[in-house]
Amino acid sequence: MPPPRYEPGTIEPKWQEIWSRERTWEVANDPADAHGAEKSYVLEMLPYPSGEPHIGHLKNYALGDAIAHFHRRTGRHVLHPMGYDAFGLPAENHAIKTGVHPRKSTDESIAAFQQAFRSWGISIDWSRELATHEPEYYRWTQWIFLKLFERDLAYRKEAAVKWCPFDQTVLANEQVIDGRCERCGNEVEARQLEQWFFRITDYADRLLDELDHIEWPEHVKAMQRNWIGRSEGAEVVFRCEELNIDYPVFTTRPDTLFGATFFVMAPEHPDVFRLAQGRANEDEIHHYVNRSLTESLEERGAQDKPKTGVALGRTVTNPMTGEQIPMFVSDYVLMEYGTGAVMGVPAHDQRDYEFAQAFDLEIRQVVAPEEGELPEGQAFLAHTENERLINSGEFTGLPANEGMQAIVDWLDREGKGHASVSFRLRDWLVSRQRYWGCPIPIIYCEDCGMVPVPEADLPVRLPDVEDYQPKGKSPLAAAEDWVNVRCPNCRGRARRETDTMDTFVDSSWYFLRYCDARDDEAAWDRKIVDYWMQVDQYIGGVEHAILHLMYARFFVKALADMGLLGFQEPFRALFTQGMILGPDGQKMSKSRGNVISPTPIVERYGADAARCYILFIGPPDQDAAWSESSLNGVHTFLSRLWRLGDELGSSSDPPGAEQPESADADALAVIRKAHWAIEKVTDGLSRLTLNTAISAVMELRNEISRHPDADPAARRFATATAASLLFPFAPHIASEVYELLTGRRVWEEPWPDADPAMLQAETFELVCQVNGKVRDRVTAPTGAPRELLEQLALESRGVKAHLDGREVVKVVVVPDKLVNVVIR
RNA sequence: GCGGCGGUGAUGGAAUGGUAGACAUGGCGGCCUCAAAAGCCGCUGUCCCUCGGGGACGUGUGGGUUCGAAUCCCACCCGCCGUACCA
Numbered sequence: 001m002p003p004p005r006y007e008p009g010t011i012e013p014k015w016q017e018i019w020s021r022e023r024t025w026e027v028a029n030d031p032a033d034a035h036g037a038e039k040s041y042v043l044e045m046l047p048y049p050s051g052e053p054h055i056g057h058l059k060n061y062a063l064g065d066a067i068a069h070f071h072r073r074t075g076r077h078v079l080h081p082m083g084y085d086a087f088g089l090p091a092e093n094h095a096i097k098t099g100v101h102p103r104k105s106t107d108e109s110i111a112a113f114q115q116a117f118r119s120w121g122i123s124i125d126w127s128r129e130l131a132t133h134e135p136e137y138y139r140w141t142q143w144i145f146l147k148l149f150e151r152d153l154a155y156r157k158e159a160a161v162k163w164c165p166f167d168q169t170v171l172a173n174e175q176v177i178d179g180r181c182e183r184c185g186n187e188v189e190a191r192q193l194e195q196w197f198f199r200i201t202d203y204a205d206r207l208l209d210e211l212d213h214i215e216w217p218e219h220v221k222a223m224q225r226n227w228i229g230r231s232e233g234a235e236v237v238f239r240c241e242e243l244n245i246d247y248p249v250f251t252t253r254p255d256t257l258f259g260a261t262f263f264v265m266a267p268e269h270p271d272v273f274r275l276a277q278g279r280a281n282e283d284e285i286h287h288y289v290n291r292s293l294t295e296s297l298e299e300r301g302a303q304d305k306p307k308t309g310v311a312l313g314r315t316v317t318n319p320m321t322g323e324q325i326p327m328f329v330s331d332y333v334l335m336e337y338g339t340g341a342v343m344g345v346p347a348h349d350q351r352d353y354e355f356a357q358a359f360d361l362e363i364r365q366v367v368a369p370e371e372g373e374l375p376e377g378q379a380f381l382a383h384t385e386n387e388r389l390i391n392s393g394e395f396t397g398l399p400a401n402e403g404m405q406a407i408v409d410w411l412d413r414e415g416k417g418h419a420s421v422s423f424r425l426r427d428w429l430v431s432r433q434r435y436w437g438c439p440i441p442i443i444y445c446e447d448c449g450m451v452p453v454p455e456a457d458l459p460v461r462l463p464d465v466e467d468y469q470p471k472g473k474s475p476l477a478a479a480e481d482w483v484n485v486r487c488p489n490c491r492g493r494a495r496r497e498t499d500t501m502d503t504f505v506d507s508s509w510y511f512l513r514y515c516d517a518r519d520d521e522a523a524w525d526r527k528i529v530d531y532w533m534q535v536d537q538y539i540g541g542v543e544h545a546i547l548h549l550m551y552a553r554f555f556v557k558a559l560a561d562m563g564l565l566g567f568q569e570p571f572r573a574l575f576t577q578g579m580i581l582g583p584d585g586q587k588m589s590k591s592r593g594n595v596i597s598p599t600p601i602v603e604r605y606g607a608d609a610a611r612c613y614i615l616f617i618g619p620p621d622q623d624a625a626w627s628e629s630s631l632n633g634v635h636t637f638l639s640r641l642w643r644l645g646d647e648l649g650s651s652s653d654p655p656g657a658e659q660p661e662s663a664d665a666d667a668l669a670v671i672r673k674a675h676w677a678i679e680k681v682t683d684g685l686s687r688l689t690l691n692t693a694i695s696a697v698m699e700l701r702n703e704i705s706r707h708p709d710a711d712p713a714a715r716r717f718a719t720a721t722a723a724s725l726l727f728p729f730a731p732h733i734a735s736e737v738y739e740l741l742t743g744r745r746v747w748e749e750p751w752p753d754a755d756p757a758m759l760q761a762e763t764f765e766l767v768c769q770v771n772g773k774v775r776d777r778v779t780a781p782t783g784a785p786r787e788l789l790e791q792l793a794l795e796s797r798g799v800k801a802h803l804d805g806r807e808v809v810k811v812v813v814v815p816d817k818l819v820n821v822v823i824r
Numbered sequence: 825g826c827g828g829c830g831g832u833g834a835u836g837g838a839a840u841g842g843u844a845g846a847c848a849u850g851g852c853g854g855c856c857u858c859a860a861a862a863g864c865c866g867c868u869g870u871c872c873c874u875c876g877g878g879g880a881c882g883u884g885u886g887g888g889u890u891c892g893a894a895u896c897c898c899a900c901c902c903g904c905c906g907u908a909c910c911a
Contacts (some may be wrong), residue, residue: 005862223906226827228833231910251911264911299907331910337910344911350825351909381825424910545906616838616848623904630836630849636863637848692838695847702847767843772892774843812891818842822891 005224006642008606014734016121023745025077025123029528030514034077041079041532042068043571045513045540046285049084049131050091051114055580055588055614055626056541058598062611062729063577063620063690065122065540066351069728070685071536073751074125079532080118081514086109086133088503089167091181092436093467102436102468106133116598120607121731122222126706128517132438132506137513140457140523141506142441142648144559146452146613149442153199154430154557156450159430160268160335163191169197169433172502173426174227174547179301190293196440196499200554204228204292204423204570205654207553211497215573219623220545230425234408236417238263238316238343245271247316250338250422253348254411255404257320258392260367262329262344263356264309266337267292268552273313275327292331300331307332307355315429318343320393320407330355338422346379353379366391367400374507428551430502435468435475437500443492445487454488462497489669507548508555511535511570530566536732538571542649545576575688578623582613596626602681604693608730615690638733641701641722648716649740656718657741667714673703674718675758681725682754690729716741724752760816767818768793785814 019025031039044064047057070079084106091102091109110131117124130137150156159364162171164181170193175182200207208228210279211221233252233604238260247263265272267289276285286523288310294301299305309330320327325344332351333342346356356363367380368390369587374380395403395410411417431440439460441453463482465475476498477483487494501658509523515532516524549571556570581587582594588597613634617624663671677700682694700722704715720741727734727746738746766780766789776798780789793799799821812820 173896217829219905222828226907227909229910233911249911253911305909307909319886331911332909334910342911351911354909422909422910433876542905616836622830622837626847627836633848639863687840689838691836693846695838765843769842769892771841772890776842810891812842814842814892818892820842820891 004386004643006733008608008638008732009603011736012119012121012607015732015735016118019121019123019504020118023082023127023152025126026125027077029531030543031077031531034166038080039073039532039537040068040071040076040537042071042537043079043081043514043535043539045538045544046083046331047113047509048086048088048090049086049106049113050088051109052112053598054521054593055472055596055598056117056577056584057113058120058344058610059577059614059620060539060541060578061117061120061122062614063575063688064537064730065611065731066685066690067539068123069687069731069747072752073749075729075750079109079128079514079634081126081128081130082122083128083130083510083514084113084132085503085507085510086110086131087138087437087500089434089436092468093441095436097695101464103133107467114347117603120598120611128514130517132510133436133462135459135461136520137440137445137510138349140455140513141222141438141501141509141606142458143239143523144346144509144555145501145505146441146455147562147564148198151203151454151558154196155199158192158194158195158196158295160190161195162188163193164188167434168472170429170431172429172547174428174502174550179299185206187320194267195429197427197502198430199287199424200428200546201217201423201552203554203557204230206259206557207425210553210569212572214569214698216571217574217576220542220549220574220576223545224550227425227550227813230593231422233420233422233425234411234417235339235420236343237318237327237413238341240275240314240316240321241324242314243275247341247709248273248339248417249341249343249811250345250420251345253345253404254407254417255364255400256345256348257343257345257390257407258283258395259345259364260318260320260325260343260357261362261364262328262352262359262695263316264330264333264342264344265312266333266340267329267331269329269333269340272329274311281310282315285310285312287791288329295331305644307351307358309355309359311359315624318410322699324611326354326361328359335588336426338426339473344383348379348381350379350381351560363698364391366378372751378811428502428554430505431499432502433472433498434500435462435465435469435470437503438462438506439476439496440499442497443485443487443654444495444497445489448487448489448494451487451489451494462500476500502548504551508551509559510625511552512559524562526782533565534567534570534572534715537575539575539577541579542576549574571648576621576648578619578621579624581623583626583628600630605631606732607637609638612638612730616694618691620688620690637698637701638730641719642733642737643782644701644704644715644719645723645740648712648719649737650713652679657716658713658716660711662713663711666707666710669711669727670704670707670714670718672758672761673700674721675754676753677725678721678754679759682751686785692706694726694729697722700725721752764816768796769818770799771822772820775799775802782816786815789815789819790815793821 007126016310042064044060068078072078086106092108094105095102098193147152162176164186166170166186167185176188179188181188208230215287231252234254235248235250243654272289276282302734303324309328312327314327315324323639344352346352347365367387369384389395389398389403396404408419408739439462441460445451465479468475483496485494496504512524512529516528547649551571555693559565560568578717584594590818616634633814677696680696681693704718723734723737724746726736735746758784762782763779765777768776776796778796780792790813807824809824
């Protein structure tokens with residue numbers, strides 16, 4: 001008869017069937033149901049269902065599942081839901097190519113994800129499952145849009161926006177990467193279009209400040225801080241006397257105002273043509289502006305691009321010096337930031353310096369270091385307390401930082417400026433000229449203008465269309481029956497908004513819907529949402545550090561301001577997982593041919609081995625290359641554990657794995673190791689160093705095998721403990737082994753407690769150092785007094801050999817650990 | 825430029841001021857076998873010596889703090905990520 005083998009193919013479906021039939025992971029919304037237990041909301045970022053799940057999904061959900069299980073077994077009432085971010089461009093582009101309705105391909109992909117999650121044994125509360133393309137969900141996305149509209153947080157305006165010529169849609173700033181479309185990689189163009197925006201800039205300060213109060217990785221907070229880009233400075237007015245117009249500029253260096261020798265406007269500045277009117281070079285100015293507007297963003301923003309521009313033939317007054325300084329138009333000034341115009345201080349700004357060089361303008365030094373030379377051939381940028389103002393009228397001689405304040409005060413008194421703060425963050429452009437998204441619930445009436453769809457009429461359903469091809473306006477515009485409606489106000493003729501929402505709108509509130517997912521009276525019940533939220537542990541890829549995570553924070557703040565939520569931040573703690581790279585250490589991609597698909601891995605080695613391996617491979621926040629041989633090593637470990645369970649379980653009658661009362665040396669070693677492992681795994685799960693948690697279970701299993709003749713009761717206890725500790729990572733085999741040994745269900749058992757008495761043996765190995773170098777190791781009794789340890793060390797062979805008659809200056813004793821003898 | 829993170833054996837990594845290299849992969853050797861696979865056991869940082877033992881060196885580089893530093897501090901080098909005519 002062949003020896004019994006570990007067969008995940010049999011074990012895993014067995015347990016999955018039980019969890020599914022008994023709805024083991026469903027939780028009620030009633031806090032009373034928790035019997036006083038603390039709540040915990042563990043959430044992985046919802047997947048975008050396109051094709052089949054990939055290995056990154058397995059990592060994401062293996063991680064989240066380990067945390068969810070750990071929280072459950074440590075007595076918390078755990079919400080762990082799942083859903084799908086189902087609207088979006090890939091499904092629509094697929095539809096354009098094949099004619100298959102995006103709903104069909106999306107639903108097929110969702111089915112593949114559901115199947116995968118079940119075969120991976122992820123502990124999901126399926127009663128809360130949602131998908132953002134279902135009318136039951138997007139009805140409330142539309143409702144939130146209307147709430148934002150009511151508060152003027154959703155608005156329409158014409159602006160220079162980013163347009164992708166390939167996808168034929170506008171994009172949010174955040175979706176433009178290096179001047180290219182995030183989706184298709186084509187160069188993005190600038191276009192002047194009327195679009196829908198969310199007023200996220202109203203929240204810039206709060207989005208920045210409250211980063212200090214959430215447990216997020218430092219680099220993610222840093223990315224958000226950079227993106228928000230708060231700059232303190234002043235707004236200063238430069239007056240064009242000829243035309244009687246005041247032009248404000250924003251500057252972070254008001255201390256350099258005396259050095260402003262010219263003035264530059266962005267090509268998009270609405271006053272450029274007016275200023276150019278009747279000038280000798282009017283044509284040249286028009287030509288320059290038009291070229292700037294049609295230039296791709298990538299070209300315009302190129303790093304080493306020489307400064308270009310055209311003089312406007314007019315002047316403004318420098319408010320400090322009263323001098324008339326020339327005006328220019330140049331594409332290095334951006335309309336979207338500050339006021340669309342800048343003062344040129346060539347001595348103290350590198351870009352202004354380059355511009356002044358190109359146009360032969362005066363470079364006037366107004367800040368100087370207290371000692372040392374000024375840099376040659378470039379602007380002097382430093383701004384510290386070690387500089388003083390020069391050539392600055394009454395302010396000359398002041399330290400730069402004091403001078404800055406004094407100048408701002410002066411401007412304020414004279415009515416020529418004031419302290420000001422500028423943000424890099426722009427409002428969120430949310431409309432898209434595409435089909436597969438949530439319709440914007442607005443109607444345009446010939447008489448009443450823009451009218452919100454009444455709440456009772458929600459959802460505005462996405463109609464079916466024949467042709468998904470984008471033509472510069474939404475494919476929905478072709479659905480005439482749908483577009484033409486009666487005005488909700490006057491019953492007159494009206495047309496629906498045909499743009500759809502950015503899919504990031506859908507995913508900015510899904511975590512709220514999970515709390516009360518089956519509510520068809522409201523988006524959520526505030527009591528229920530306030531109970532479950534915030535998300536206690538959010539897990540996902542770092543690629544969402546800016547977009548999704550910023551938008552979701554904005555939504556929660558806006559909804560809280562409306563009294564709809566009782567908290568300010570959605571995600572109390574965030575964990576960003578690293579990527580799984582191909583076996584070659586490169587990012588997985590079809591073109592490289594290094595893609596590892598989870599399905600065959602799970603079929604061959606089992607979900608437990610795949611999940612364990614992915615968590616064991618290294619710290620989960622780091623990237624890691626796939627290695628089949630390492631995976632095989634994890635599989636070997638699971639096989640050995642299973643064999644131990646099989647061997648010890650069948651010899652146990654009746655089943656049981658209690659810690660034996662008395663034990664010999666062998667048994668004690670095994671029991672001690674079990675308690676040691678409990679502590680290590682608990683710590684690893686708390687700190688999310690899951691790789692070390694799994695290695696602790698491996699060590700425990702090694703120890704059990706190292707003592708084949710120990711009391712079987714002790715070995716059963718230790719093996720059951722190993723299974724119990726492994727459950728968050730490999731739930732199927734853990735359930736199986738635990739059942740073999742005890743007849744009980746491991747997930748119904750409390751998390752084991754380490755007995756402090758078992759964490760220490762009667763003796764320990766005393767490290768004996770001389771001048772910090774290890775010279776010997778001797779056995780010493782645990783808890784021995786310092787004097788004894790000192791004596792043992794001094795008498796040890798290794799220490800004696802190194803004393804060599806030299807003077808002992810000092811002896812440092814670390815109880816239960818080491819002695820360091822310091823000699824001269 | 826600015827911001828963030830990191831640099832430890834052949835490889836992935838461990839070590840939260842106290843034995844550097846846990847655990848695993850790979851490699852080498854052995855057991856089992858007619859053989860292979862599987863399984864099991866042992867060794868495996870570098871160098872040196874008088875080799876059943878012992879010593880020196882060793883966590884990117886150079887300093888510092890400390891009885892003791894991979895860990896803390898300073899300077900530098902290298903790498904990765906984000907961001908960038910943001911005034």
